[in-house]
Amino acid sequence: MTLPAISVQNLVKRFGTSTVLEAINLTIPAGQVSCLIGPSGSGKSTLLRCLAFLEEASEGMITVNGEALGFFENSRGERERLPLAQIRRVRSQIGMVFQQFNLWPHMTALGNVAEALKTVHKAPKAEAEERALAQLTKVGLANRAGHYPSQLSGGQQQRVAIARALALQPKIMLFDEPTSALDPELTGEVLNVMRDLATEGMTMVVVSHEIGFAATVAQQISFLDQGRILFAGAPGHVFAKPRHPRLEQFLDTYLDRGASMLV
Amino acid sequence: MTFKLFNLLVQASVWTIGISAISIVIGFILALGLSAALLSARKLYRRPAEFFISFFRGVPLLVQLLLIYNLLPFIGLNVPSIVAAIVGMSLCTAAYQAENLRGGFESVPKGFIEAADMAGLSPRQIFMRIKAPIALRLTFPALVNEAIMILKSSSLVSVVGIVEITRMAQDLASSTYMPIEIFSSAAIIYLAICWIVAMTGKYVERSLPGAVK
Ligand SMILES: Nc1ncnc2c1ncn2[C@@H]1O[C@H](COP(=O)(O)OP(=O)(O)O)[C@@H](O)[C@H]1O
Ligand SMILES: [Mg+2]
Numbered sequence: 001m002t003l004p005a006i007s008v009q010n011l012v013k014r015f016g017t018s019t020v021l022e023a024i025n026l027t028i029p030a031g032q033v034s035c036l037i038g039p040s041g042s043g044k045s046t047l048l049r050c051l052a053f054l055e056e057a058s059e060g061m062i063t064v065n066g067e068a069l070g071f072f073e074n075s076r077g078e079r080e081r082l083p084l085a086q087i088r089r090v091r092s093q094i095g096m097v098f099q100q101f102n103l104w105p106h107m108t109a110l111g112n113v114a115e116a117l118k119t120v121h122k123a124p125k126a127e128a129e130e131r132a133l134a135q136l137t138k139v140g141l142a143n144r145a146g147h148y149p150s151q152l153s154g155g156q157q158q159r160v161a162i163a164r165a166l167a168l169q170p171k172i173m174l175f176d177e178p179t180s181a182l183d184p185e186l187t188g189e190v191l192n193v194m195r196d197l198a199t200e201g202m203t204m205v206v207v208s209h210e211i212g213f214a215a216t217v218a219q220q221i222s223f224l225d226q227g228r229i230l231f232a233g234a235p236g237h238v239f240a241k242p243r244h245p246r247l248e249q250f251l252d253t254y255l256d257r258g259a260s261m262l263v
Numbered sequence: 264m265t266f267k268l269f270n271l272l273v274q275a276s277v278w279t280i281g282i283s284a285i286s287i288v289i290g291f292i293l294a295l296g297l298s299a300a301l302l303s304a305r306k307l308y309r310r311p312a313e314f315f316i317s318f319f320r321g322v323p324l325l326v327q328l329l330l331i332y333n334l335l336p337f338i339g340l341n342v343p344s345i346v347a348a349i350v351g352m353s354l355c356t357a358a359y360q361a362e363n364l365r366g367g368f369e370s371v372p373k374g375f376i377e378a379a380d381m382a383g384l385s386p387r388q389i390f391m392r393i394k395a396p397i398a399l400r401l402t403f404p405a406l407v408n409e410a411i412m413i414l415k416s417s418s419l420v421s422v423v424g425i426v427e428i429t430r431m432a433q434d435l436a437s438s439t440y441m442p443i444e445i446f447s448s449a450a451i452i453y454l455a456i457c458w459i460v461a462m463t464g465k466y467v468e469r470s471l472p473g474a475v476k
Contacts, residue, residue, distance in 0.1 A: 096377075120383040120385075
């Protein structure tokens with residue numbers, strides 16, 4: 001068994017007094033697509049944000065390619081925060097794509113993709129832009145390099161956001177409902193980019209209501225409900241009838257075109 | 264109303280524009296520091312800034328100007344009245360601009376910061392490359408507005424003896440007995456200056472990179 005890309009043990013996340021995630025155990029295998037599905041408010045975003053260390057888990061451990069993320073257990077068995085430099089290093093293996101794209105509005109598509117190459121990786125401007133352009137080419141947007149986010153469609157913006165994350169050569173890509181903010185006719189172009197990425201063997205964790213995508217691309221599906229992973233497994237297994245009543249209920253609510261063929 | 268009289272008003276507008284422009288710039292620089300203090304997690308920084316702002320927003324500019332004009336010589340600073348005028352106007356506009364900037368920084372969407380954080384930018388880089396440029400864009404219309412307010416408020420510095428548009432108009436009105444013509448002319452000159460500032464502001468706003476046209 002090879003090292004998992006991400007391993008989550010007994011993760012708990014509380015906001016104040018409300019517990020949003022409870023006893024989460026999750027293994028994300030390297031080179032595979034894992035989907036998180038579940039009703040709205042079940043804690044999918046919070047879990048993904050914990051994996052990105054945008055939120056700090058209240059309890060539990062997360063390891064990324066074998067290295068502790070954020071916290072580790074010291075010799076006395078206590079949970080201890082890691083030094084910032086270490087956190088940054090482990091985190092640099094992770095790329096994140098947000099529901100709202102979050103492209104920086106004052107930079108062009110090329111500027112967005114090249115920014116961290118220049119400021120963080122100190123690449124010379126020409127080299128950074130060359131690499132950024134290569135990423136934009138990959139998502140089919142080389143001809144939009146000089147456009148500002150306000151001049152791009154939602155689908156194009158999300159593809160730029162994917163290129164921006166990929167430019168930093170992450171080992172793992174996290175997607176939080178990458179197509180939920182898009183008009184239905186624009187979801188395809190984003191899902192296609194994600195499919196290509198999966199084919200290349202990128203480790204991906206995808207929160208999505210695109211059941212069709214989950215069923216056809218993911219190797220593993222975890223169903224979250226009220227802060228817990230109710231069950232997980234291969235799509236054929238998870239979607240096989242008879243289904244868990246909560247999943248049945250969820251599918252009734254979020255049924256999309258892809259899923260209708262499947263169900 | 265002769266061309267000569269009108270010309271005197273136009274010449275006086277150099278003072279109006281000069282004092283306003285200098286005050287806006289000094290006020291902006293002060294406001295950067297003040298807004299940083301306002302956004303600080305520490306009360307030690309926040310409280311004095313909040314006090315400064317409530318004072319300068321709560322006391323009429325006219326009273327501030329008279330106070331500063333009389334206070335500076337009292338504490339042994341014999342400065343020309345132009346300095347008193349600029350100090351008063353700068354402090355006042357700093358208070359308003361600081362509130363604008365604070366609002367701007369607070370309205371930078373959290374997601375932009377998180378994206379920068381995920382890209383590995385340091386807190387300093389996030390401030391310089393993402394937060395500050397976006398906040399400045401968000402506050403730019405308010406800044407133009409403030410510039411126009413200051414241009415109009417600059418008429419108050421006539422009380423400390425500076426012969427800007429309003430003071431010149433008063434002097435001319437009493438010596439020529441043509442108050443209506445003189446004050447109408449003054450109004451037109453103010454209007455023209457403010458219009459140019461507003462138009463320039465709109466133009467700059469539209470040409471900022473990434474602006475929604
Ligand atoms: N920053 C926060 N503070 C307090 N509660 C939060 C915060 N973020 C999320 N929550 C709560 O956590 C729960 C799970 O939210 P979320 O992870 O966004 O769910 P999902 O992505 O599955 O819709 C919700 O009840 C939400 O209100
Ligand atoms: Mg969510």
